[in-house]
Amino acid sequence: xxxxxxxxxxxxxxxxxxxxxxxxxxxxxxxxxxxxxxxxxxxxxxxxxxxxxxxxxxxxxxxxxxxxxxxxxxxxxxxxxxxxxxxxxxxxxxxxxxxxxxxxxxxxxxxxxxxxxxxxxxxxxxxxxxxxxxxxxxxxxxxxxxxxxxxxxxxxxxxxxxxxxxxxxxxxxxxxxxxxxxxxxxxxxxxxxxxxxxxxxxxxxxxxxxxxxxxxxxxxxxxxxxxxxxxxxxxxxxxxxxxxxxxxxxxxxxxxxxxxxxxxxxxxxxxxxxxxxxxxxxxxxxxxxxxxxxxxxxxxxxxxxxxxxxxxxxxxxxxxxxxxxxxxxxxxxxx
Numbered sequence: 001x002x003x004x005x006x007x008x009x010x011x012x013x014x015x016x017x018x019x020x021x022x023x024x025x026x027x028x029x030x031x032x033x034x035x036x037x038x039x040x041x042x043x044x045x046x047x048x049x050x051x052x053x054x055x056x057x058x059x060x061x062x063x064x065x066x067x068x069x070x071x072x073x074x075x076x077x078x079x080x081x082x083x084x085x086x087x088x089x090x091x092x093x094x095x096x097x098x099x100x101x102x103x104x105x106x107x108x109x110x111x112x113x114x115x116x117x118x119x120x121x122x123x124x125x126x127x128x129x130x131x132x133x134x135x136x137x138x139x140x141x142x143x144x145x146x147x148x149x150x151x152x153x154x155x156x157x158x159x160x161x162x163x164x165x166x167x168x169x170x171x172x173x174x175x176x177x178x179x180x181x182x183x184x185x186x187x188x189x190x191x192x193x194x195x196x197x198x199x200x201x202x203x204x205x206x207x208x209x210x211x212x213x214x215x216x217x218x219x220x221x222x223x224x225x226x227x228x229x230x231x232x233x234x235x236x237x238x239x240x241x242x243x244x245x246x247x248x249x250x251x252x253x254x255x256x257x258x259x260x261x262x263x264x265x266x267x268x269x270x271x272x273x274x275x276x277x278x279x280x281x282x283x284x285x286x287x288x289x290x291x292x293x294x295x296x297x298x299x300x301x302x303x304x305x306x307x308x309x310x311x312x313x314x315x316x317x318x319x320x321x322x323x324x325x326x327x328x329x330x331x332x333x334x335x
Contacts, residue, residue, distance in 0.1 A: 009126060010042055011107035011191075015115075016094045017046040017078070018059040021335065023066045024292040025113040030074040031279040032117040036254075040121065044076035047098035054087025065288045073284070085207060092227045095187065096206055099199030108198075109191040112257060116264070118275045119254040124245055126191055131198065131240035133190035133231055136251040138320065139179035141225040142217070149216045155182045157214035162205060162233055169236050183232040183241065188257040189250055190231065192238060201237060205230040260335045261294055262327045263320070265304035266311045273308065294334040307332050 013033070017026035026046050033044065049059040061067055061078065070076050081101035086093020095110060102108055107128040109121070142154045149157075159166040174181035192198040206226055213222070222229060235241065251257060256272045258264035264272060280289055280299050290296040298304040307327055317323055327333045 009107070009128075011109060011126065011128065012043045012045060012102060012195075013040075013121070014045040014047055014079075014098070014102055014108055014110050014195075015113045016049075016098055017061050017066075017070070017113065018049055018094070019057070019062050021292065021294070022113050023061045023063055024289055024295060026061075027066055027069055027074075027285070027289060028276075028280065028295075029111065029113055029115055029117065030070060030076055031285055032275055034074050035275070035279050036117045037120050037122070043103075044074065045079045045102060046070055046076050047094065047101060048078050048080050049087070049094055049098070050080050050082050052082050052084075052087065054083040054085075054089075056088050059087075063288070063291065065291075069284070069288060085203065090223065090226065092187075092224055093206070095227060096199060096202045096230075099195040099202065102195035102199075104196040105194050107191070107193045108195045110189060111255070112188040114257065114259050115188065116256045116258055116272055116276055117254065118256060118271050119249075121254060124249050124254060127244050128191060128193040129239070130244040131190060131192040131235045131238050132242065132244040133185035133235060134188040134251055134257065135185065135242060135247070136188070136257060137184060137186035137228075139184070141184070141229060142220045145219050148219050150177050151179060151182055152177065154216045154220070157216040158209070158229070158233055159236075161208065161214050162237065164233060164237055169232070169241070171242065183236060185228065185231050185235070186257070187227045187231050189255070190235070192240075198234065198238070202227075202230060202234045205233050261298040261304060262307050262333055262335075263323065265298065265307040266323050266327060267313060267316055269313065273304075297334060303332055303334070 015026055015029055017023050048061055051058040051060065067078065070078060079101050081098050083097050086097060144150060156166050169183040171181050209230055210222060210226055256268055258268060277299060280286060286300065290300055310326065310330065
């Protein structure tokens with residue numbers, strides 16, 4: 001698909017927003033999105049879980065300044081939804097159940113709220129008939145036990161459970177029993193042509209894995225990995241897979257899934273940090289974001305730049321945990 005064709009696509013963009021950290025991260029996402037996409041013609045949605053018996057506390061966005069900025073400043077719609085299956089016990093399920101509130105039949109791109117937008121999405125030639133998700137991931141699941149089943153047995157048991165063809169999901173350029181051979185994504189972004197179809201299948205697969213996992217998963221921890229276990233199965237079932245859009249755009253030139261601010265300052269390139277500090281500078285944004293202690297200290301009081309000075313971004317540790325540990329030893333870790 002050409003860039004011209006990409007620009008002509010109409011689709012919606014969705015994130016989750018709720019009380020606590022995510023309401024402020026949602027504001028940061030929207031500030032960066034509008035700065036990088038002033039001509040975006042689709043709709044922006046902030047999916048908001050409502051108070052039900054699945055939540056011990058009210059999860060709705062309670063900061064009225066945040067609500068006003070979301071709708072009035074950034075033109076996004078706060079879209080309520082109810083958790084019927086997930087909630088306080090597994091908040092990652094919001095990205096599954098929230099999809100069902102989006103307009104049926106309208107293509108969508110979902111982003112995790114802890115994402116910064118650094119360029120125009122019009123440059124991304126989404127193929128909404130062939131869904132995909134973030135390849136910026138580590139081999140976090142499954143954990144292989146010494147005498148337990150291997151990657152092939154574990155993943156094939158899931159494909160068999162949902163009557164999906166397994167072999168075509170494999171990356172045959174990777175060796176057998178190496179985690180990257182198997183279809184596995186980070187759920188930080190994904191897209192498809194219809195949120196209802198995608199959400200219903202995502203929910204079906206996630207519940208079936210949670211409540212009736214194959215025997216090969218008996219030693220596997222599904223919290224917090226349930227969404228990332230179900231996601232590749234959903235994508236494969238709809239005819240999608242790895243890299244159905246060019247690599248290097250999302251999780252690259254166009255977006256950054258920073259996850260936590262200390263990690264952003266430690267490892268992301270200068271464009272990300274410049275974008276972060278530019279879009280958070282206006283007084284009406286600053287006044288609201290400073291209510292969240294991590295943003296106040298990392299962005300506005302300079303702690304982030306101190307973290308940045310600790311690392312050589314040309315020679316970072318290979319494992320994310322090593323970066324986290326170094327930040328924590330310096331007493332700069334905040335979330």
